[in-house]
Amino acid sequence: MKRPGRSLRKAENRRLTNAVDGQTVGIFEAAGILHVHPKTVEELIRSGAIPAGKVGRAWVMMTCDVLAYAKKLIISQTAERLSAKRTVTKAPQRGRPLFCGVVK
Template sequence: MTTRVLDAREAAQLLHIHPQTLMTRARTGVIPGCRVGRAWVFVESLLVEYLVAQSLSRVSVAGTQERTECRSTEEKTHPIGGSSFRPSVANLARYRSALGLPKSVKLPSSMTG
């Protein structure tokens, strides 16, 4: 089996991306390629392996996107958008007391100015 070497235009066509996108990703090491003199060259088999790896990573991510637990602790996470927790005056007073802060509490305004 012969190894085929592609120029940037051919590699971009193989990957179905714009040549400028190819060059940006090759410079950062995302896409396998190397400079020979002033020209970039790409090994076709490595580009195919890159496509396969991208395809497999999308499949594995698609299966886990619906999970609601945190991967590092297996704890449940908040829905996207952050917490809906709104502190009460009593909770803020206890918190400030525990920290040794003055007990007068003014709830923050939800309006932005």
């Protein structure tokens, strides 16, 4: 009997992961939540950015941890954009000034 192909095993892992009341996600579901490639999620797991455990060959993460990572990114990047916006100063105007004399 022929063993199931790799893509069939991946699909089976996705079904099994989804069966746990949505509390846990695998790499593919986490990639879907974060809108990134599954390899990127794997790199985040290996770096420790997202807590995960390995059960057999499959990585398992808590959905709340994936969402917390996304929230942390959103907050920090928004803060960076806001602080950059505040530090931008107006460039001096070109041409001659409106008042040529002394203003009292």
